[in-house]
Amino acid sequence: MTATISSTMPRPTAGQSGRTPVDRQELSARLLGSAAKRSYDPVVDIDWDAAIPGGLYGLSPEWSTLYGTPMWDASSEEQRITLTVHEYCSISGVGIWFEHLLMQLVLRDIYGDDPAQPHVQWALTEIADECRHSVMFARTAQRFGAPSYQPPGSILRLGKAFAAKASGPAAYAAILVVEEILDIFQRDLMKDERVQPLTRATSQIHVVEEARHMRFAREEIARRAPELTSWQRRKQRTMIAAVSAIAVENLVQPGVYAAAGLDPEKARAAARANDHYRDKLREAATGLVSFLREVGLIGGPSERLWKRVGLV
Ligand SMILES: [Fe+2]
Ligand SMILES: [Fe+2]
Secondary structure: OOOOOOOOOOOOOHHHHHOOOOOHHHHHHHHHHHHHHOOOOHHHHOOOOOOOOOOOEOOOHHHOOOOOOHHHHHOOHHHHHHHHHHHHHHHHHHHHHHHHHHHHHHHHHHOOOOOOOHHHHHHHHHHHHHHHHHHHHHHHHHHHOOOOOOOOHHHHHHHHHHHHHOOOHHHHHHHHHHHHHHHHHHHHHHOOOOEOHHHHHHHHHHHHHHHHHHHHHHHHHHHHHHHOOHHHHHHHHHHHHHHHHHHHHHOOOOHHHHHOOOOHHHHHHHHHOOHHHHHHHHHHOHHHHHHHHHOOOOOHHHHHHHHHOOOO
16 A cells, blocks of 8 residues: 555634635635645555455444444454445445535536636646545445445435535535545544555545645635525525435445345444444534534524434
8 A cells, every 4th residue: 555644634623714714716726736745646546456454444443333232242353344344435435426416516616717717726626636536435445345335316316406506605515514524534544553454545545635625615615605695594504404414324325234244224223323323423523513503504493404413
């Protein structure tokens, strides 16, 4: 595995973009400079022929949807390893789905703008990052011998409609929700020695490049949110809450349980009732939730949806 990263990008904090407006072109120029200094090409930066060692998990066991449940306790070590490998492939497979949606949102957002402007060049750079990430995650599943997990057809159709229609801060907020939750998750994986080198390398690459995406998304949200009328704000809040709920509920597809020799129905019910997993997700969403509150995009009736999926 050749992907090693000596230091990572600082994680954006909730307060840094909510109050002080940052010039869009200046920020874009800075992000372009950072991308020029540190970007990856996973097709060549990862050793895809390296052996997959036995005895290592696909993700940190504490991030497994079943960790701490009687089903986890009753599973063999081999089953836990298979389960966590498939869970990582499912989460990154659903990540590919989301990357395909956000590439469309970003491209629609800059359509017709002057390509000489830094924000357009930054948006194209972000899309190029996502193209490489999607290939990286697809190959990871192939290398682990897992299927290409993705959400069911009904969710794929909903996503397509969202990508075609969404605009305003909700588009960037939807991007941010998934990027921030995955960021916290992958920061844990990349330094966990109990985890497969392929998981750690792909997580490291994603964390470094996504830090720039999150910074840009936060600024776009902070800039656009104050321009909303109260009716638009209500609509945007509902949309963001719905996308977040759907994304979180679909991260781990039921096929992962069958792959580990577990009953998919029973395992899914155990995962849904697993307070430990809910706590991990809620902790991962803490910074994001306080930022979205700060800019007025969480609140009112939509808050019920955030609570239902356990993110608030
Ligand atoms: Fe990505
Ligand atoms: Fe991204």
